[in-house]
Amino acid sequence: MHGYTADKDAFLKxxxxxxxxxxxxxxxVENDEYCIDVLTQISAATKALQAVxxxxxxxxxxxxxxxxVAEGGDVAEEKLAEATAAITRLVRS
Amino acid sequence: MHGYTADKDAFLKxxxxxxxxxxxxxxxVENDEYCIDVLTQISAATKALQAVxxxxxxxxxxxxxxxxVAEGGDVAEEKLAEATAAITRLVRS
Amino acid sequence: MHGYTADKDAFLKxxxxxxxxxxxxxxxVENDEYCIDVLTQISAATKALQAVxxxxxxxxxxxxxxxxVAEGGDVAEEKLAEATAAITRLVRS
Amino acid sequence: MHGYTADKDAFLKxxxxxxxxxxxxxxxVENDEYCIDVLTQISAATKALQAVxxxxxxxxxxxxxxxxVAEGGDVAEEKLAEATAAITRLVRS
Numbered sequence: 001m002h003g004y005t006a007d008k009d010a011f012l013k014x015x016x017x018x019x020x021x022x023x024x025x026x027x028x029v030e031n032d033e034y035c036i037d038v039l040t041q042i043s044a045a046t047k048a049l050q051a052v053x054x055x056x057x058x059x060x061x062x063x064x065x066x067x068x069v070a071e072g073g074d075v076a077e078e079k080l081a082e083a084t085a086a087i088t089r090l091v092r093s
Numbered sequence: 094m095h096g097y098t099a100d101k102d103a104f105l106k107x108x109x110x111x112x113x114x115x116x117x118x119x120x121x122v123e124n125d126e127y128c129i130d131v132l133t134q135i136s137a138a139t140k141a142l143q144a145v146x147x148x149x150x151x152x153x154x155x156x157x158x159x160x161x162v163a164e165g166g167d168v169a170e171e172k173l174a175e176a177t178a179a180i181t182r183l184v185r186s
Numbered sequence: 187m188h189g190y191t192a193d194k195d196a197f198l199k200x201x202x203x204x205x206x207x208x209x210x211x212x213x214x215v216e217n218d219e220y221c222i223d224v225l226t227q228i229s230a231a232t233k234a235l236q237a238v239x240x241x242x243x244x245x246x247x248x249x250x251x252x253x254x255v256a257e258g259g260d261v262a263e264e265k266l267a268e269a270t271a272a273i274t275r276l277v278r279s
Numbered sequence: 280m281h282g283y284t285a286d287k288d289a290f291l292k293x294x295x296x297x298x299x300x301x302x303x304x305x306x307x308v309e310n311d312e313y314c315i316d317v318l319t320q321i322s323a324a325t326k327a328l329q330a331v332x333x334x335x336x337x338x339x340x341x342x343x344x345x346x347x348v349a350e351g352g353d354v355a356e357e358k359l360a361e362a363t364a365a366i367t368r369l370v371r372s
Binding site: 050053054057058061062065066069070072076077080083084087088090091092 | 247258262273274
Binding site for chain 3: 281282283284287290291294295297298301302304305308309311312313314315317318319321322324325326328329331332335336338339343361362365368369372
């Protein structure tokens with residue numbers, strides 16, 4: 001049971017669509033499509049993955065982190081540090 | 094015949110690996126794995142897609158753009174403007 | 187009194203260093219230094235600004251958001267939504 | 280004499296405006312302004328720096344790289360590899 005559990009089906013749907021985008025990229029390369037067109041489609045897939053990350057992070061803050069903070073103590077600090085580390089990875093990827 | 098044609102198999106292999114990563118993400122969500130672990134794996138997939146983009150762009154500059162520039166004229170200008178637009182999308186995605 | 191108040195001097199010091207980097211960029215352009223060298227220094231300034239953002243966000247989560255969450259209610263929800271919006275802007279900039 | 284020489288004044292003007300933005304950030308921190316507002320202004324400065332990078336890179340491709348490619352040989356290859364490395368740094372910063 002995690003932050004995203006309530007929206008699990010929506011997240012799975014988005015990830016399946018991204019899988020389809022990545023398969024589409026393979027077809028484009030197989031068919032020797034124009035580099036710039038492939039790049040445009042990769043940007044679309046990257047943005048879609050990033051949007052999933054932001055959605056998961058939002059749920060994580062609202063549920064897991066908020067709950068830990070409400071309980072307080074070491075777990076709260078740990079969760080907050082962990083969230084910051086995840087945000088840092090997200091910003092730098 | 095495009096910039097990436099010579100490395101087509103290598104690019105396809107990388108895209109198939111990324112497809113596997115996106116399927117792995119679906120399994121993680123299905124199994125209710127911890128949000129932060131899902132986020133870490135999304136960052137890995139995003140970075141892999143970005144690396145494919147940078148690889149394609151490198152080939153595009155070395156082949157399509159370099160050839161257009163060597164020929165000169167309007168096509169050269171067009172290809173350079175198109176490359177800059179693709180780089181801008183890449184930086185902002 | 188905000189999340190970063192305790193580290194205010196450290197944040198100011200980092201921002202003054204970034205101001206110096208931006209003035210250094212102006213000198214490089216005035217002296218017609220090589221484009222690639224200017225780009226390298228802009229990347230350094232951009233990363234430094236990003237690090238300040240991540241630092242401020244960390245303090246914001248640990249203080250402002252954590253306090254609102256501990257109090258609960260609408261303010262908590264508002265603060266969480268606001269933090270997510272800021273993270274989204276940060277990831278996309 | 281570099282790619283950006285013709286637009287030198289415009290680039291300097293943009294960098295001076297960014298310097299002003301960074302000084303504005305210092306005032307915001309000194310006045311204990313709200314974290315989220317500071318973050319919003321940092322995003323604006325980061326985007327402005329990124330736009331300068333993209334502008335310089337565009338000029339670099341159109342002038343330095345295009346000229347090297349027109350001349351051909353090792354210098355052309357070197358300039359292309361150098362441009363790709365700069366784009367990579369830009370994408371990852």
